[in-house]
Amino acid sequence: MPKAAPPPENLYLSAKEAAAELGVSLATLYAYVSRDMIRSEPVPDSRAKRYRAEDVRALKQRRVAGSGPTSPQFEGGRDALTAALNYGGAPVLDSAITLIADGKLHYRGSNAMALARSSSLEQVAALLWGCRDVQPFTRDAVPHMTPLLEKLAADLSDAPRIERCLSLLPLAGLDDPSVYNMTDRGLAATGARLLRFVASVIAGVAPSADPVHEVLARSLTFGDRRAAELIRAALVLCADHELNASAFTVRCVAGTGATLYAAVQAGICAAQGPRHGAFTSRVESFLTDIAHRQDIEDAVLNRLRNGDLVPGFGHPLYPDGDPRASTLLDLMRANHGDDPAFLRVQRIVNVMAEAGGVHPNIDFAVGALSVTLRMMPGTGLAIFVLGRTAGWIGHAIEQYRSGQMIRPRARYTGEAPK
Known part of the structure; x- marks a missing residue:
């Protein structure tokens, strides 16, 4: 059987390239991977990992766009629907139970x-x-x-x-x-x-x-x-x-x-x-x-x-x-x-x-x-x-x-x- 064609070079980024693209440390990149925000897979014949470029750039775009309701991603359409179901997206439901804001967590207003x-x-x-x-x-x-x-x-x-x-x-x-x-x-x-x-x-x-x-x-x-x-x-x-x-x-x-x-x-x-x-x-x-x-x-x-x-x-x-x-x-x-x-x-x-x-x-x-x-x-x-x-x-x-x-x-x- 013919060998499968190798994936395009621009499909993946190395760890250093992905971290540089996002402007974060390697450890922060790995945290994104652990939360399934970026897909990774082993590099053939190596112990290193490679990272899906599309995931890295999609995350970068969401971070640049911001998370507020006035950001471009909330004007409607596919980006709005997707962002609402991911970290940093618009709230799905109104709730008076818990607030996460400014790096703090409150239960009904209590720290x-x-x-x-x-x-x-x-x-x-x-x-x-x-x-x-x-x-x-x-x-x-x-x-x-x-x-x-x-x-x-x-x-x-x-x-x-x-x-x-x-x-x-x-x-x-x-x-x-x-x-x-x-x-x-x-x-x-x-x-x-x-x-x-x-x-x-x-x-x-x-x-x-x-x-x-x-x-x-x-x-x-x-x-x-x-x-x-x-x-x-x-x-x-x-x-x-x-x-x-x-x-x-x-x-x-x-x-x-x-x-x-x-x-x-x-x-x-x-x-x-x-x-x-x-x-x-x-x-x-x-x-x-x-x-x-x-x-x-x-x-x-x-x-x-x-x-x-x-x-x-x-x-x-x-x-x-x-x-x-x-x-x-x-x-x-x-x-x-x-x-x-x-x-x-x-x-x-x-x-x-x-x-x-x-x-x-x-x-x-x-x-x-x-x-x-x-x-x-x-x-x-x-x-x-x-x-x-x-x-x-x-x-x-x-x-x-x-x-x-x-x-x-x-x-x-x-x-x-x-």
Whole structure:
């Protein structure tokens, strides 16, 4: 068979060419790749990577055009439709829950980093849900476990935590007699039971009215009080992040009139993808692998030199650094700063900052927390899912109150009708 023609030379850029085209460091380029904003592939017969020129130039055009509603890309047509669904595009939906602006994150006007230093996930959940005159997390707001649900939970005790949630949530929704109460009080009460149920499934214990971070700490870290405070902060920092993939999925499901249980289940399905919440597992694997190296700095630099991803660095919405990550790492430094695992984490953060001026994101911080506390692989995703459950419930409630069903239009690119 004849050999395939080689790809055009202008189809790809080297790492240095792509970074120069964008005017960013190599580390920032790799962060764009990790977020699937630029496609990369191996160079034949080499360890280096090459980058799709069209992706680089499309990203450059979006950055030059800007992200405001008066920019040329929002005048209409194909560019407007595409930009609205990517980082930096126009908001897809109105929401009063979370604001990301000027490198900061706010939950209903309150600084999320300040909340992480003092508030429980339950307190933040009530804030996200807009509970002004009602306290949803009462001693009575504990989900009831029927014999069938208890048996299924026991049968699934050896299954991964997230799969247990996905298996048990449909049955729990059927067993919740108030799930169709769509009043403000009813939704808040259902949300409280649902959050506590997810915490119990992840921890592998019976539901209780105890603070969810303590429930997790007892199960995952054998009651380390310092660990409980770090888990509490991580849950709060993961609670919401505006209209990300999982939150938008939740709103689509809630818009159909499905129950809170169904909406949260949809959010978990989206979050367990390796480009979203499960990215923390890639960080855990990386930190575990590099723990056996003495030359950590050289190992990281070699990855950068070869165009390989260092997972958990850079974020398109936080060019100067993810404040969620810096907050959680600061708290870890204060509590476990002399721990060998955390010292390795700090060395990686330092060399990434020095080599390319790029900073860790929340995926890295949560993965680092899991490894530093010697928790089982996959715990970072479990923490992310439990924290984000609070935000998902808030988005579902907001969507119910809007009375709207989300139905975007597709831009047809197929064959013309015959």
